[in-house]
Amino acid sequence: MRAVAALAAGAIVAQCTPAQAESVVKLPAALVDPVVNAKRATAVLAGGCFWGVEGVFSNVKGVISVESGYHGGSAATAKYERTHDGKSGHAEAVRIVYDPSQVSYGSLLRILFSVVADPTLKNRQGPDSGTQYRAAIVPLDASQRRVATAYLAQIGKGKYFAKPIIVPVEAYKRFYPAEANHQDFMRRNPTNGYILRWDAPKLAALKRLYPDMVRAKPAP
Incomplete structure (x- = not known):
């Protein structure tokens, strides 16, 4: 699906600037977002094609590193070509x-649903469809799960979206890093048709809505 979308995007990019490509929603800060007394923490999030998700979060102040990969299935199917029949269980x-x-965990969720992923969509984001493109929050501990469930309830109650929020909070299984050619894809391929049409607008929205949260240079 993404390969087809990339070809189509290349054909229309001249008519579609980043500012026109997608709408965004400026969401409030998380009300439940406890202080974490640690120098480092880890979050696993899914928001459709991992190129753009990685590209946005690598530009967030306080982010140390971002790695694209697969979550939800087995080691045997944690490969790009094995996830696209919709049966692997993996999400990008x-x-x-x-x-x-x-940067807090709640702030990462705020960015995810403000500029990266639409939490009202099931098994699709942007031009891509299938369970591998589902948006999902994957808490790694009880505190993250509490923040995640509270934030979904908070933005649902606030009616920031026209449709009900259906994004799942999934139990952590194992994260499998993606192939090398998918890592840091957005930074390495800024003129790719898919990136220009679907992902560059997300980064532009981050910089426009939350300028104080943007790094001077992308994280590795």
């Missing part, structure tokens, strides 16, 4: 290592 996801003193 990212593993974010961050400094909790600079």
